[in-house]
Amino acid sequence: MSKDRIIYEHMEAFQSNNDFFQKTDTDKISNVDPIAIFNEFLTSKRIFKNKDVLSSSFVPEGIMHRNNEIATLSRIMAPSLLFEGISNVLVYGFSGTGKSLVTKFVAKKLASSAEEKKANVLPVYINCRLENNNTEYRLIANLCAVFNINVPESGLSVNSLYKRLVKTIDAESTYLILVLDEIEKLIQHAGDGVLYSLLRLNESLKHAKIAIIGISNNIDLKASLDQRVRSSLNPVEIIFRPYNADEIFDILLNRSKDAFYDNALNEGVLRKCAAMVAQEHGDIRKALDLLKVAGERTQQLGKSIITEEELDTAAESLEQNITEGMIKSMTRQSKCILLSIISVARTKRMGKVYSGEVYDAYLKLSDKFGLKSLTFRRVSDLIADMDYNSLVMSRIKSHGRYGRTRELNIAFSPSIINKAELIIKEELNLAN
Ligand SMILES: Nc1ncnc2c1ncn2[C@@H]1O[C@H](COP(=O)(O)OP(=O)(O)OP(=O)(O)O)[C@@H](O)[C@H]1O
Ligand SMILES: [Mg+2]
Structure with missing residues (x-):
């Protein structure tokens, strides 16, 4: 077949399908207008005077309580x-x-x-x-x-x-x-x-x-x-030593003056933020992150005042990020152990579990995911590491079937457990 003929045939096809092209579905063409989004952003209620002030690398003018x-x-x-x-x-x-x-x-x-x-x-x-x-x-x-x-x-x-x-x-x-x-x-x-x-x-x-x-x-x-x-x-x-809630409040107040517009924050929200962080060793960096995330959310919602509710949501999403990050970076064996703890805890409505029961569940799961089964002692050591990273809380309890038994509680919020379980299962399956 000559080359000309091929081109001609294609043109035929093109012409006979012309109607088809008329039917192009304009609905599917993206109608999002970036300019409208920029304008909305520029005219929305402003929360942050200078967000950089909340970054941990920002050097504050004064140091308090040290x-x-x-x-x-x-x-x-x-x-x-x-x-x-x-x-x-x-x-x-x-x-x-x-x-x-x-x-x-x-x-x-x-x-x-x-x-x-x-x-x-x-x-x-x-x-x-x-x-x-x-x-x-x-x-x-x-x-x-x-x-x-x-x-x-x-x-x-x-x-x-x-x-x-x-x-x-x-x-x-x-x-x-x-x-x-x-x-x-x-x-x-x-x-x-x-x-x-x-x-x-x-x-x-x-x-x-x-x-x-x-x-x-x-x-x-x-x-x-x-x-x-x-x-x-x-x-x-x-x-x-860790800062107490009042000290954290003072530090946050001082920083917030430069970070937020007047009225975007009230004393109640700052006190709540300080109290939340004081419970966990008084990490000012975390408190600043909480305020930043809560402020961003408030702005996205088109509101002008950060509320305690936004702060709670920010805390949840930060905790979720940290927990997810930690779980993702764990070895497959540790992931399998954490999954065993979660599954035993589920059978007990998230109450305490004992390391012996966890080990029994671990033996089954490690087999299911094709992992070499570790000894009870090694599993206990890996649980101790999770305790150190605040994923579980453990207490040496008594002598059980396998020797020294630990009493365990999951240390992250119940709202994250489902997500954690999903991530672990996905990662263990993927690696299989
Ligand atoms: N006393 C304080 N007054 C004002 N700001 C503070 C004070 N303490 C800490 N901050 C602020 O908290 C954040 C964390 O402080 P810093 O980086 O010094 O902590 P760190 O103890 O070195 O923590 P890490 O062990 O994680 O390195 C910084 O943004 C810092 O400006
Ligand atoms: Mg440091």
């Missing part, structure tokens, strides 16, 4: 201004209790005081959560960069980095105060030997000094360090 902590840290750091040795420090406390804020604040004041008094004290803040800082090589290379020491892309050993660092800070007679935030992440990735190596540099330094201020929310950190690291660090420990 006088003792600020004073203690400042007193410890002060002798460095006269080049006298200072103690190393470990700052502990639950999440969102102001550890990073306060430590950075004091370090910044120390730097400005040192500049004014012409003392060569240099606080350097490093967040070890960032991948770029969490190995020994990267950490020391970043420190070298602070002192403009040239570090080639590759080819240098950590030892030669240390040597260059020592040479430079000694030549400059610097008192280096190293603030290692989320220090447990560095220890996890690089081991605690890096702290030892850093502190040992003091022995080679003739004119310079190094001190470490570590920040962590793991109160057992010091105990977990190698004996030799612990004794060379020999830290003063500062514990940031």
Whole structure:
């Protein structure tokens, strides 16, 4: 068949179907008008004056309710201004209790005081959560960069980095105060030997000094360090106690003034938010998130005042996100164990369950999902991890069929249980 003929046949088909094209269903053409949505947004009732103020990285003008902590840290750091040795420090406390804020604040004041008094004290803040800082090589290379020491892309050993660092800070007679935030992440990735190596540099330094201020929310950190690291660090420990509801209220009120328009929030809602967060170790970051999500929802609903109801909904959706995130990141074995806990709890109308019954259910489910069955002891350990992550609450109870028995309760809200179950089943099936 010639090429022309093929084209002709196609044209025929096109013409004979012309009617068909007339029938194009215009309803199916998208009639959403972005401009209308933009205008609606611009003319809607405004809730946020500046939403960025609610982000946890925003630095507030004033720090509230941390006088003792600020004073203690400042007193410890002060002798460095006269080049006298200072103690190393470990700052502990639950999440969102102001550890990073306060430590950075004091370090910044120390730097400005040192500049004014012409003392060569240099606080350097490093967040070890960032991948770029969490190995020994990267950490020391970043420190070298602070002192403009040239570090080639590759080819240098950590030892030669240390040597260059020592040479430079000694030549400059610097008192280096190293603030290692989320220090447990560095220890996890690089081991605690890096702290030892850093502190040992003091022995080679003739004119310079190094001190470490570590920040962590793991109160057992010091105990977990190698004996030799612990004794060379020999830290003063500062514990940031959780804020109470009144303190949280004050902090939120101060922040809200810049974040929300007048009247968008009332005292009752702020007090409720503070009380909710005070029940769980007083995490200010969580309180700020709650206010942000509640404000966004209020705005979406076209309302101008955040109500307690919006706050409740925000709490539920935040909890759901956190719980979902945690469940998704669990291993298949832990997912299977959590599913066993949920299924046994269901048979008891969500009342307490015992680890023995959970184990029996787990043996069946692990078989169903093609998982190797773990021992009772191992399952108990994994349940203890879930307790640590606040997914379940467990209490050692008595000696049961398998030895030590735990009494368990699911710790997340009933409204999330169905969703949690669904996610676990989906993920276990998918991986099969
Ligand atoms: N006393 C305070 N006054 C004002 N704002 C505060 C205070 N404490 C904490 N905040 C605010 O709460 C948020 C969390 O504080 P920060 O980051 O210092 O907590 P953290 O203890 O370091 O938590 P994490 O262990 O999770 O790192 C920040 O936005 C901070 O500005
Ligand atoms: Mg922090």
